[in-house]
Amino acid sequence: MAIYVILALDVLNGISSLFLLCLGLAIIFGMMKIINLAHGEFIMLGAYATVISANAGVNIWIAMLIVAPLFVGIVGLVIERCLIRFLYGRLVDSMLATWGLSLLIIGIITTIYGNTQQGVPTPLGGFSIGSYQSSYYTLFLAFMAAVMMAIIYGVMRYTRFGLVARATMQNPAMAATLGVNPARVYMSTFALGAAVTGLAGGLLAPVSGITPVMGGAYVAKAFMTVVGGGAAILSGTLSAASLFGSVNQVGAYFTTPVYGEVIVFTTAIVLIRLLPQGISGRFFKGNL
Amino acid sequence: MTLSRRRFLQRSAIATSTLIAAPAVFRSGALAAENPITVGSLHDQSGPIGTSGTPMVYALQLAVEEINAAGGLLGRPLKVMHYDTQSNIQLYSQYAQQLAVKDKVDVVHGGITSASREAIRPTFDRFKVLYFYNTLYEGGVCDRNTFCTGTTPAQTVEKLVPSAMKKAGKKAYIIAADYNYGQITAKWMTKYCKDNGGEILSTDFFPLDVTNFGSTISKIQAAKPDLILSALVGGNHTAFYRQWTAAGMKGKIPIASTTFGLVNEPSTLDAAESDAIIGAYGYFEELTTPASKSFVEKIKKAHPDSPYISELASCTYEGVMLWAEGVKKAGSIDRMKVIEALESGLVFDGPSGKVSLDKPTHHTVRNAFLAEVKDRKWSVLETYTDAKPADTASVCDLVKNPNDVKQYIINL
Numbered sequence A: 001m002a003i004y005v006i007l008a009l010d011v012l013n014g015i016s017s018l019f020l021l022c023l024g025l026a027i028i029f030g031m032m033k034i035i036n037l038a039h040g041e042f043i044m045l046g047a048y049a050t051v052i053s054a055n056a057g058v059n060i061w062i063a064m065l066i067v068a069p070l071f072v073g074i075v076g077l078v079i080e081r082c083l084i085r086f087l088y089g090r091l092v093d094s095m096l097a098t099w100g101l102s103l104l105i106i107g108i109i110t111t112i113y114g115n116t117q118q119g120v121p122t123p124l125g126g127f128s129i130g131s132y133q134s135s136y137y138t139l140f141l142a143f144m145a146a147v148m149m150a151i152i153y154g155v156m157r158y159t160r161f162g163l164v165a166r167a168t169m170q171n172p173a174m175a176a177t178l179g180v181n182p183a184r185v186y187m188s189t190f191a192l193g194a195a196v197t198g199l200a201g202g203l204l205a206p207v208s209g210i211t212p213v214m215g216g217a218y219v220a221k222a223f224m225t226v227v228g229g230g231a232a233i234l235s236g237t238l239s240a241a242s243l244f245g246s247v248n249q250v251g252a253y254f255t256t257p258v259y260g261e262v263i264v265f266t267t268a269i270v271l272i273r274l275l276p277q278g279i280s281g282r283f284f285k286g287n288l
Numbered sequence B: 001m002t003l004s005r006r007r008f009l010q011r012s013a014i015a016t017s018t019l020i021a022a023p024a025v026f027r028s029g030a031l032a033a034e035n036p037i038t039v040g041s042l043h044d045q046s047g048p049i050g051t052s053g054t055p056m057v058y059a060l061q062l063a064v065e066e067i068n069a070a071g072g073l074l075g076r077p078l079k080v081m082h083y084d085t086q087s088n089i090q091l092y093s094q095y096a097q098q099l100a101v102k103d104k105v106d107v108v109h110g111g112i113t114s115a116s117r118e119a120i121r122p123t124f125d126r127f128k129v130l131y132f133y134n135t136l137y138e139g140g141v142c143d144r145n146t147f148c149t150g151t152t153p154a155q156t157v158e159k160l161v162p163s164a165m166k167k168a169g170k171k172a173y174i175i176a177a178d179y180n181y182g183q184i185t186a187k188w189m190t191k192y193c194k195d196n197g198g199e200i201l202s203t204d205f206f207p208l209d210v211t212n213f214g215s216t217i218s219k220i221q222a223a224k225p226d227l228i229l230s231a232l233v234g235g236n237h238t239a240f241y242r243q244w245t246a247a248g249m250k251g252k253i254p255i256a257s258t259t260f261g262l263v264n265e266p267s268t269l270d271a272a273e274s275d276a277i278i279g280a281y282g283y284f285e286e287l288t289t290p291a292s293k294s295f296v297e298k299i300k301k302a303h304p305d306s307p308y309i310s311e312l313a314s315c316t317y318e319g320v321m322l323w324a325e326g327v328k329k330a331g332s333i334d335r336m337k338v339i340e341a342l343e344s345g346l347v348f349d350g351p352s353g354k355v356s357l358d359k360p361t362h363h364t365v366r367n368a369f370l371a372e373v374k375d376r377k378w379s380v381l382e383t384y385t386d387a388k389p390a391d392t393a394s395v396c397d398l399v400k401n402p403n404d405v406k407q408y409i410i411n412l
Helices: A002-032 A039-055 A060-082 A091-113 A136-158 A160-170 A172-177 A182-207 A217-230 A233-254 A257-274 B004-034 B051-067 B089-100 B112-124 B155-168 B178-193 B214-223 B239-248 B290-302 B311-332 B335-342
Strands: A125-128 A134-135 B037-041 B076-084 B107-112 B130-133 B139-145 B144-150 B171-177 B198-206 B227-231 B255-257 B278-281 B349-350 B355-356 B364-374 B378-389 B406-408
Touching: A002 A039, A002 A125, A002 A134, A002 A136, A002 A217, A002 B214, A039 A060, A039 A091, A039 A182, A039 A217, A060 A182, A060 B198, A091 B255, A134 A136, A134 B214, A136 A160, A136 A233, A160 A172, A160 A182, A172 A182, A172 B112, A182 B214, A182 B239, A217 A233, A217 A257, A217 B171, A233 A257, A233 B214, A257 B144, A257 B198, B004 B051, B037 B051, B037 B089, B051 B076, B051 B290, B051 B311, B076 B089, B089 B107, B089 B378, B107 B311, B112 B139, B112 B144, B112 B406, B130 B278, B130 B311, B139 B144, B155 B178, B155 B198, B155 B227, B155 B255, B155 B278, B155 B364, B155 B378, B171 B178, B171 B214, B178 B198, B178 B227, B198 B214, B214 B239, B227 B406, B290 B311, B290 B349, B311 B335, B311 B355, B311 B364, B355 B378
Parallel strands: B037 B076, B037 B107, B107 B130, B130 B144, B171 B198, B171 B227, B227 B255, B255 B278
Antiparallel strands: A125 A134, B139 B406, B278 B364, B349 B355, B355 B364, B364 B378
16 A cells, blocks of 8 residues: 555655756747747756755755856846847757757856766655655655646736736737837846746756756756647646656556656657647636 | 979979878877877766766866876876767767877776766777776676776675665565666665565655655655665665655665666755665765875865766776876887786786776775765765776676677666
8 A cells, every 4th residue: 555655645746846847948939939949948047056055065055046046037037138139030040059059058057067977965754654655755846846836827927927828929019109118028038937947957966966067957848848838838738747757657657767758758759640739729728 | 484394294293292290290290299198088077967077077187186296107208189978879979989080099988877888888999099987887797898986886895785685674675766876786685685585565766857756755655675785876776765764754664776876866955854864886986995085185276166076986097097007117108008908917006005907807906885864964984905807807807808889788
């Protein structure tokens, strides 16, 4: 019996980490149609910000929850001003530019901190269910995923900023006619997406292998989840993350980790074949 | 002066021959003065494998400096021709050609991953350039032009598995990276576990980009092994040790690994995550023999921020020194003469102790060490002297088949 509880926790862990990893990308790609291939490097920057500030004596919770998103948010802001703002509506160009950007970020971090592992201890301990062990950190990740979902929903649905942002994404010309400055909205949306991604990097830092090239392991799955989720930022990402996260964990448990990966990618192919607009293109139309 | 056709031809001929001859004249003049023996070096100093390659380059430079300080070889100084291969196999092929054809070096030391070695080994066979591969690997290379000075699984896994089983118990669970190194090492782990009366509960392989080990940790708990044998590779896989500790499993089931700590995991991971992990290699920076201490001291003095000095560095140093002994003994840098001298059972006392070259396999008989991580450092538990490359010896005999140039897959 206990093993099923543990397995359920694994699934919860898979879903919540995937959701956290994808949320920032969903904001940037889903709302702004910028394919940010440097997404993995934003995660890496968040992880580095956490590790470096924590090792410099900053409280680990502050490092994860405040330093990481703040730092990556500012980086995102600078990148938007210097690079991304010239590329709105130019899908292929934005891919090329952000890919170059990802290589640049990897190069800078490698030059400064070297090509080695960085580490920060995991806060919180483990607990046992029957004869099995699991970690409180799993529950904390799930809690943070829920909190992030609530915050993004609240901001997008109930604040003036959210309303203006959604309007601008839908029809920038009309929004501009009504007195909104689209450039400014784009800028803050991009920075918001970057900050959310940085937070994900910070939250995953204690349970990941942190190297300058770690982003590569996340970027494919993040894109797959966002595309599989479709246009709705929250409901789409959540449903796709739930699907892929649980398929991966259950698949890996009952077969091998190799097949776990194969099953996820097969699921993604079938999903896109059946629902070309993503899950939210069919089931949660018009939702956030 | 009128310029007749005949005179024009005459003068042109003289001028042309002078121009053509000039470099030869100059070069022979330069040769008399300097005439260094050239040592090619192909190591990754950047990219994902850069951390492994950097100390290897330091060790190679140290060996060459020491030989030069002692008057060089055959009265000639050594000169290093180094290329940073940037963790890129294509650059390995390209620079290997360059070393062989353009630089015409007398020996090449280098290659880190098995893939990089197999990319350049045929080039050096074709152009008849002596080649040293100084990295631990899965074994089986059988090539008279190539010397492999690193350890193979028979030398380390053979010691690691029984010692770990003695400490922990007979039921083991193997987790390994999903490419040739992990696959082959897992086979060796299985063999040595069974040979010692143990049982393998399960073997799981992980693609190199797996980052979430939650379900594996649950699976391991369900299988209830006494011991985990790990051949996980790379930064992403380090996450396993983190998530293992986060789940509170640390200390409940011991871990023994053939890969952990080869680069610098003990010093970068938190002590709580790495303590009590057991490893076996051909060398540890923490060895307290005088030769080892002075080796580490010299590298740290020249390069204070050097990454962990592992078997990779000590084998490179010993590889260069063994080659130098071979040249001294042969009294020549002729490739065949040096190979024959190296095959005569040469011995060098290096940082890891006595290293000798095994004639039939072109591998080394060397010491192996068992160590445990304690407070972010390796603490050496046991020394096994004269470990033989028994795995490669089971398939390779260059005395009988001197024309072999392949890597055998060792079937177990």
